Each structure stands twice: as structure tokens, then as C-alpha cells.
Amino acid sequence: MAVKGLGQLDQQYDGTSIRVGIIHARWNKVVIDALVNGAINRLKSLGVKEENIIIETVPGSYELPWGTKRFIDSQASKNAPLDVVIPIGVLIKGSTMHFEYISDSVTKALMSLQEKVGIPVIFGLLTCLTEQQAMARAGIDESKSMHNHGEDWGAAAVEMAIKFGPRAF
Amino acid sequence: MAVKGLGQLDQQYDGTSIRVGIIHARWNKVVIDALVNGAINRLKSLGVKEENIIIETVPGSYELPWGTKRFIDSQASKNAPLDVVIPIGVLIKGSTMHFEYISDSVTKALMSLQEKVGIPVIFGLLTCLTEQQAMARAGIDESKSMHNHGEDWGAAAVEMAIKFGPRAF
Amino acid sequence: MAVKGLGQLDQQYDGTSIRVGIIHARWNKVVIDALVNGAINRLKSLGVKEENIIIETVPGSYELPWGTKRFIDSQASKNAPLDVVIPIGVLIKGSTMHFEYISDSVTKALMSLQEKVGIPVIFGLLTCLTEQQAMARAGIDESKSMHNHGEDWGAAAVEMAIKFGPRAF
Amino acid sequence: MAVKGLGQLDQQYDGTSIRVGIIHARWNKVVIDALVNGAINRLKSLGVKEENIIIETVPGSYELPWGTKRFIDSQASKNAPLDVVIPIGVLIKGSTMHFEYISDSVTKALMSLQEKVGIPVIFGLLTCLTEQQAMARAGIDESKSMHNHGEDWGAAAVEMAIKFGPRAF
Amino acid sequence: MAVKGLGQLDQQYDGTSIRVGIIHARWNKVVIDALVNGAINRLKSLGVKEENIIIETVPGSYELPWGTKRFIDSQASKNAPLDVVIPIGVLIKGSTMHFEYISDSVTKALMSLQEKVGIPVIFGLLTCLTEQQAMARAGIDESKSMHNHGEDWGAAAVEMAIKFGPRAF
Numbered sequence: 001m002a003v004k005g006l007g008q009l010d011q012q013y014d015g016t017s018i019r020v021g022i023i024h025a026r027w028n029k030v031v032i033d034a035l036v037n038g039a040i041n042r043l044k045s046l047g048v049k050e051e052n053i054i055i056e057t058v059p060g061s062y063e064l065p066w067g068t069k070r071f072i073d074s075q076a077s078k079n080a081p082l083d084v085v086i087p088i089g090v091l092i093k094g095s096t097m098h099f100e101y102i103s104d105s106v107t108k109a110l111m112s113l114q115e116k117v118g119i120p121v122i123f124g125l126l127t128c129l130t131e132q133q134a135m136a137r138a139g140i141d142e143s144k145s146m147h148n149h150g151e152d153w154g155a156a157a158v159e160m161a162i163k164f165g166p167r168a169f
Numbered sequence: 170m171a172v173k174g175l176g177q178l179d180q181q182y183d184g185t186s187i188r189v190g191i192i193h194a195r196w197n198k199v200v201i202d203a204l205v206n207g208a209i210n211r212l213k214s215l216g217v218k219e220e221n222i223i224i225e226t227v228p229g230s231y232e233l234p235w236g237t238k239r240f241i242d243s244q245a246s247k248n249a250p251l252d253v254v255i256p257i258g259v260l261i262k263g264s265t266m267h268f269e270y271i272s273d274s275v276t277k278a279l280m281s282l283q284e285k286v287g288i289p290v291i292f293g294l295l296t297c298l299t300e301q302q303a304m305a306r307a308g309i310d311e312s313k314s315m316h317n318h319g320e321d322w323g324a325a326a327v328e329m330a331i332k333f334g335p336r337a338f
Numbered sequence: 339m340a341v342k343g344l345g346q347l348d349q350q351y352d353g354t355s356i357r358v359g360i361i362h363a364r365w366n367k368v369v370i371d372a373l374v375n376g377a378i379n380r381l382k383s384l385g386v387k388e389e390n391i392i393i394e395t396v397p398g399s400y401e402l403p404w405g406t407k408r409f410i411d412s413q414a415s416k417n418a419p420l421d422v423v424i425p426i427g428v429l430i431k432g433s434t435m436h437f438e439y440i441s442d443s444v445t446k447a448l449m450s451l452q453e454k455v456g457i458p459v460i461f462g463l464l465t466c467l468t469e470q471q472a473m474a475r476a477g478i479d480e481s482k483s484m485h486n487h488g489e490d491w492g493a494a495a496v497e498m499a500i501k502f503g504p505r506a507f
Numbered sequence: 508m509a510v511k512g513l514g515q516l517d518q519q520y521d522g523t524s525i526r527v528g529i530i531h532a533r534w535n536k537v538v539i540d541a542l543v544n545g546a547i548n549r550l551k552s553l554g555v556k557e558e559n560i561i562i563e564t565v566p567g568s569y570e571l572p573w574g575t576k577r578f579i580d581s582q583a584s585k586n587a588p589l590d591v592v593i594p595i596g597v598l599i600k601g602s603t604m605h606f607e608y609i610s611d612s613v614t615k616a617l618m619s620l621q622e623k624v625g626i627p628v629i630f631g632l633l634t635c636l637t638e639q640q641a642m643a644r645a646g647i648d649e650s651k652s653m654h655n656h657g658e659d660w661g662a663a664a665v666e667m668a669i670k671f672g673p674r675a676f
Numbered sequence: 677m678a679v680k681g682l683g684q685l686d687q688q689y690d691g692t693s694i695r696v697g698i699i700h701a702r703w704n705k706v707v708i709d710a711l712v713n714g715a716i717n718r719l720k721s722l723g724v725k726e727e728n729i730i731i732e733t734v735p736g737s738y739e740l741p742w743g744t745k746r747f748i749d750s751q752a753s754k755n756a757p758l759d760v761v762i763p764i765g766v767l768i769k770g771s772t773m774h775f776e777y778i779s780d781s782v783t784k785a786l787m788s789l790q791e792k793v794g795i796p797v798i799f800g801l802l803t804c805l806t807e808q809q810a811m812a813r814a815g816i817d818e819s820k821s822m823h824n825h826g827e828d829w830g831a832a833a834v835e836m837a838i839k840f841g842p843r844a845f
Binding site: 346347348431441442445446449450452453458459460461463464465466467471475490493494497498501502506507 | 533563564565566567569570572573574576577578580581584602603604605608609611612613615616623
């Protein structure tokens with residue numbers, strides 16, 4: 001029995017009216033690019049319009065929480081508020097403890113950001129022990145062993161915006 | 170001497186007047202379904218009416234805290250406020266550190282959610298190292314080695330709502 | 339030289355005018371009961387009146403922080419505010435990671451609860467790797483290898499209430 | 508090249524006008540006493556007047572954050588506000604996980620206390636794996652292998668009070 | 677394929693109008709000095725004026741969050757508000773658990789500081805297991821095995837100030 005399986009969407013969602021922000025770190029660019037593309041493709045397949053997908057970047061993953069906060073503020077200040085945001089970063093274990101402290105603090109800061117900004121924040125952070133793991137989760141390892149996780153984030157963004165976004169009820 | 174034992178209810182509770190939300194992730198669906206059913210069955214056995222058990226879902230466990238917050242808000246906006254909520258998710262250790270960071274951040278976010286929403290949040294998150302452990306705690310491993318933990322959550326929900334819910338005093 | 343030693347009270351305290359709440363989980367009941375009794379005995383030996391020791395329970399340790407919050411609110415709503423509270427729970431390591439996530443989140447939630455409720459919260463949580471360790475710290479293992487830690491909690495409660503409680507200055 | 512070295516004061520500080528609180532746990536008293544004395548000696552050597560060093564105690568390290576909060580409040584209520592506080596505790600690893608959960612929660616609670624009380628909180632907590640490590644850091648192991656860390660805390664207190672205390676600017 | 681690679685700036689930035697604070701601990705001075713110089717050099721190369729780079733210090737890394745908070749307040753009180761701040765510290769694993777608790781609490785406190793002060797806080801904390809690792813990341817080990825990470829922090833500061841600083845929009 002396959003217990004551990006990909007969650008499927010619970011219904012068909014129509015993303016034509018939602019506005020989605022993607023903000024990504026620029027370290028480990030090959031993996032990041034694949035993940036961002038995966039997210040965009042899934043967003044579009046669920047009806048999100050290209051002009052409603054806004055892309056921004058920060059230097060590294062530690063900058064994601066504050067960058068996401070200000071990215072949301074910035075869009076709102078232009079009268080183009082986001083319904084949901086997907087911060088994307090790829091952390092890979094190195095020889096110091098940098099990986100652990102960054103992964104932990106960024107994960108928690110993104111979680112708690114939601115109540116401050118009032119929109120869903122999708123967790124697009126890979127916390128990998130090897131480069132191979134990161135490539136696999138972006139769907140770009142040689143054997144194509146896994147699907148592109150950016151696709152999951154795109155689907156989650158549409159669902160969360162429609163169910164629980166600022167205009168949901 | 171059996172030290173480690175299941176806590177029993179301290180008194181008989183009558184759940185006929187309480188309204189319970191269940192919000193569950195959709196990853197690891199087989200286990201999730203069993204846990205949700207276990208919770209529902211126990212709620213009903215303690216008098217909670219079927220129409221007062223509201224079910225909602227989110228894609229994965231990371232979405233539980235914000236989803237729970239908005240699910241509660243949504244029910245309140247319909248003049249049908251919840252007395253207690255049971256977020257349910259099943260996390261299983263994989264090869265990256267995803268399991269650890271999600272488990273930790275979700276556990277703490279659900280804990281701190283209580284003071285923000287003012288109702289008890291029952292901890293329905295399994296943090297398992299293997300699929301086998303998850304199935305056992307849902308009462309669906311082959312040897313039926315453990316009871317369905319969803320039942321505990323249903324009982325805890327009724328007790329916490331009646332003792333410490335928003336209408337308790 | 340014995341470095342690691344039990345802290346003694348720094349002065350004699352008179353608990354006759356303070357009101358103490360004890361709220362305990364019901365899992366691992368044998369150990370819990372011994373700890374609760376140890377705390378009560380010490381409270382009484384420091385002058386706390388039996389009618390000023392209020393006992394409440396929650397299903398498990400995860401319910402302690404919210405239960406403690408509402409227990410305090412409930413007593414205040416009856417014009418019988420508590421000066422200090424002792425949440426008591428016994429967590430024992432199992433095969434999943436449940437122990438770690440619960441222990442960590444409950445410890446921090448009880449710590450931060452103090453500033454929200456304005457009274458001292460004594461840390462009555464045992465985080466043990468084995469049942470044997472739990473029994474020893476409740477003073478009920480066969481060899482009576484350790485003293486009942488509930489006694490320390492009772493003493494700490496009286497001291498903290500008198501020095502730093504809501505009526506201390 | 509000696510990389511890991513004690514930080515020196517960046518300038519001479521004159522502590523004659525500042526008021527310093529020391530609040531210490533009472534477990535592991537031999538080590539605590541040495542650390543408290545080390546801190547006091549350094550404070551005096553930087554000009555802090557004896558009558559401006561206020562000593563208070565709590566039972567154990569878990570009580571430090573709330574005790575420190577209320578100690579500060581108490582001094583302020585007497586029109587004798589503190590400019591800086593040094594909570595001191597000694598935690599030594601035992602057989603349960605008590606050490607880990609206490610160390611972590613106390614460290615973070617003392618850190619976040621600063622923004623609530625508006626004065627610097629110096630970190631006087633030793634988190635040792637053995638008694639030997641604790642004695643060494645208090646300057647009282649047989650071989651006098653290390654200096655008394657209480658001295659560092661005294662120096663840090665004076666610097667932080669003068670640079671960043673409530674009366675600094 | 678080189679996955680794990682240094683993130684490059686996404687565009688050319690002009691730092692001539694921004695004001696940058698650097699606040700560093702003084703432990704492990706050789707490494708700290710190299711990192712601070714690396715940051716300053718990169719700031720200047722991106723146009724930041726020397727008179728707009730303000731340097732401050734604290735005793736150790738635990739003092740960084742509160743010191744950073746008050747450093748920002750102090751500059752604002754002089755009508756010379758900072759646009760971004762770079763706290764710099766070097767933590768090296770020792771025999772007790774001091775490294776772990778300090779690293780974790782400082783990382784999280786710096787992260788959450790951003791929403792309190794409203795300016796970006798760049799993460800200039802090295803959390804190394806050996807002195808060798810620290811020297812390598814400051815570009816001062818014998819083999820010059822890595823670049824000076826202070827340079828990354830300088831670049832991140834300019835980008836974050838211009839994109840997401842208090843005067844960005």
C-alpha cells in the first residue's frame with residue numbers, strides 16, 4: 001500500500017482572478033530556475049494569467065522573509081495587492097552549521113509572516129543534504145527521479161488563495 | 170507497572186451543543202482518512218451532532234496553521250463559530266531535512282494559534298520516521314498494533330471545548 | 339566536590355495567603371499522581387491552605403499551555419485569581435518524533451505564557467527517555483533513587499508567588 | 508594564529524553612575540557563587556558602586572526569565588530602575604532531556620526579554636555537558652584551566668548599559 | 677553541473693544615497709576584522725560613501741540583536757537613520773553547548789528584528805565548527821580556499837536597502 005503519496009487537488013480551481021507573487025533567492029540558480037518555472041507552469045495551467053504572476057528576487061534564503069514582507073507591501077502600495085506569495089529558496093548542507101540555522105529561522109519566519117501580511121505564504125524552501133537531492137526535487141537530476149516540486153507550490157498557491165486568501169470570504 | 174498509558178477522559182462529556190472543525194492535509198491520504206474517521210467516530214460517540222462537524226482540507230501540513238486560522242475565521246463569518254478545531258496531518262521522514270523543519274514549525278504555529286483564535290487547537294499531527302509508524306497510529310497496520318489516534322483527538326476536542334472553549338465560562 | 343545539587347529555598351516562606359493552581363495531563367497517570375501529590379504536600383508544608391490549592395486536568399501535555407491559560411482566566415472570572423500555577427505533565431520518548439516536538443513546543447509555550455497571564459508558571463514537565471527515569475523523578479522507582487520532583491515545584495511555586503507574583507509589589 | 512580569543516573591551520568604561528541587577532538560580536551553588544563573585548568584582552573594577560549592585564535569586568534556571576522581568580519591574584517600582592541585568596544560571600546535562608529543553612527556552616526567553624523591558628540582558632547561563640566544564644568556566648576547577656566567565660558578564664553589563672542602556676541616548 | 681554557487685547581483689546597484697550600519701562582536705577578532713573589511717570594501721565598490729558607513733561594536737554575538745536594535749535607534753535619534761544594518765559575529769563550536777544555544781537564539785532574534793525596526797538586517801553571523809572554517813569564510817586561511825563572506829553581506833545590504841529598505845517605496 002502506497003502511504004506516502006503526493007496530495008492531489010481536492011477540486012478544480014480557477015485562478016483567472018488571482019494575483020500571485022513569486023520571490024526567489026539567487027543561490028543555487030540552476031535548481032531555483034527550474035523550481036520557479038515549475039511553479040509558473042502550474043499556475044498558468046490553473047488559469048492564472050501571466051500578467052498576474054509577479055517575480056522578484058533576493059540574494060539568499062535568509063533574505064526571503066523580510067523580502068517577502070516588503071514585496072507584498074510594495075505590490076499593495078501600487079494598488080495591485082497579491083492574493084498569495086511563493087518564496088523559493090534552495091539550501092544545501094555545507095560543512096558549517098549555517099544550513100541548520102538558516103533553514104530553521106527562515107521556515108519559522110515564513111510561517112509567522114502569514115498572520116502579519118494576511119495572505120497565504122507557500123513554503124518553497126528546499127532543505128537538502130546534497131546537491132543531488134535538490135536537483136531531484138526540481139525535476140532536473142539525470143534520472144528524473146522525482147517531479148518538479150515547484151508544481152506543487154503553484155497548485156498550493158491557487159488553492160490557498162481561493163480558499164483562504166484575503167478575498168476568499 | 171504500566172507507566173506509559175493512554176489518558177482516559179476524567180468525566181463523561183456531552184458534546185451535543187458544540188461545533189467542531191476538522192481540517193486535514195491531503196498528503197499520505199490513506200493514513201489521513203483513517204485518522205479523520207477515527208476523530209469523527211469519537212466525536213459522535215460523545216454526542217457531537219454530524220451537522221456540527223465541519224470538514225475542510227489544505228494541500229500539506231505546512232498549510233495547516235494558516236488554513237486553520239482562516240477556516241475558523243470563515244466559520245465565524247457565517248455566524249457558525251467553532252468551539253474547537255482539530256488540524257490533522259501526517260509527516261513522514263524523507264531523505265532531506267524537510268520533515269524536521271516542517272514538523273517543528275507547524276507544531277509551534279498550531280500551539281501559538283490558540284491565543285490568536287481564542288479556541289482550543291487539538292494537535293493532530295503525526296511526526297513519523299516510517300510509513301509503518303504512521304499506519305500503526307491510524308490503526309491500519311496489518312497487526313493492528315495500536316489504536317487509532319484520531320479517537321484521542323476527538324475525545325480531547327470535546328473535553329477542551331467544554332472545559333476551556335470560548336463558551337466554557 | 340558536589341557541584342550538581344538541589345537548590346534550597348533562600349529563606350522561609352509563608353504561603354498562607356497565596357492561591358495555587360495545579361493543572362496536570364492525564365497520560366502516564368501513575369507518575370503524574372505521585373508528582374501532583376509531591377507538589378501538594380510541599381505547598382501545604384509551606385503554609386498553603388488546602389482550599390487554596392485548585393486542581394484541574396487536561397488530556398495530554400500538548401493541551402497544557404492553552405489549558406493553563408484558560409484555567410487562570412476561569413479562576414479570575416470567579417473572583418478567585420491564582421497567584422501561581424504549576425502545569426504538570428510527563429512525556430516519555432517513543433519511536434516517532436512526537437516526544438521531541440511536543441516537549442519543545444510545550445516548554446516554550448509555558449515559558450511565554452507568563453507574560454500573557456502575569457503570574458509565574460512553574461515548569462512541571464518531565465521529558466524522559468524511559469519510564470524508569472520518569473518514575474525515579476516522581477520518587478516511585480523501586481530503589482527510590484531520587485526525590486519527588488513535585489516537591490521542588492511546590493517550593494518554587496510558593497517562592498515565585500511571594501517574590502514575583504501579581505501581588506508581590 | 509590564535510583565532511578564538513576573548514573579546515576585550517573596546518574602550519575604558521566608567522560605571523559609577525549605573526545600576527546593575529544580578530539575578531541567579533540556586534542550583535549548582537558552588538559554581539553559581541563563583542560566577543556571581545566574578546561578575547561583582549569586574550563590575551566594581553569598572554567603577555560600579557557596591558550599593559548599585561542589586562542581588563536577587565530564583566530557584567532554578569527556568570525561573571530566570573520571569574524572575575528577571577519582575578525583578579526589573581520591582582526595582583522600577585521603587586524608583587531605582589536598573590540599567591542592565593545579568594541573569595546567571597548553570598545547567599548541566601543529565602540523563603533526561605530536561606537540560607536541552609530548559610537551555611533552549613531560557614536562552615530565547617532572555618533574548619526576547621530585552622525588547623519588553625527596554626534594558627540590556629546579559630547572558631549569564633552556562634550550558635555544560637559536565638560538572639567539570641561548569642567549574643572550569645567559573646574559574647574553580649583544580650587546574651584553573653579557564654578564567655571566571657562571570658568577569659566577562661560584568662564587563663559586558665557595563666559596556667551595554669553605557670552604550671545601549673535606557674539612559675544611553 | 678555546478679549547482680551550489682554564489683548568487684550574483686541581479687542588477688547594478690548604486691549605493692551613493694544609502695546609509696549602512698555595521699555592528700560587530702569582538703570575539704575572534706582576526707576573523708571579524710577581515711569580515712568587516714570585506715563588507716566595507718564591497719559597500720564602497722557599490723557606491724556607498726565612507727561617511728555613510730557607521731561602525732559600532734558589542735562584546736559578543738549574544739549582544740548583537742539588542743545592540744543592533746539600539747544602534748538603529750541611536751542613529752535615528754541623531755536624524756541620521758540607517759537604511760540597512762549588518763550585524764557581524766563569529767561563533768565557533770566549543771566543548772559545551774554554548775555555541776548551539778547562542779547561534780540559534782541570535783539567528784532568530786536578528787530575523788525577527790527586521791519587522792520591529794523596519795529596515796533590512798543582513799545575516800553576518802558565521803556558525804563554524806572549527807577555527808579553520810571561520811578563517812576560510814573570511815578569506816584568510818592559508819590556502820585562500822574561499823572568498824571573504826563579508827563581501828556578500830555588503831552586496832546584500834545595498835540590494836536589500838534599495839529594493840526593500842524604508843525609503844524604497
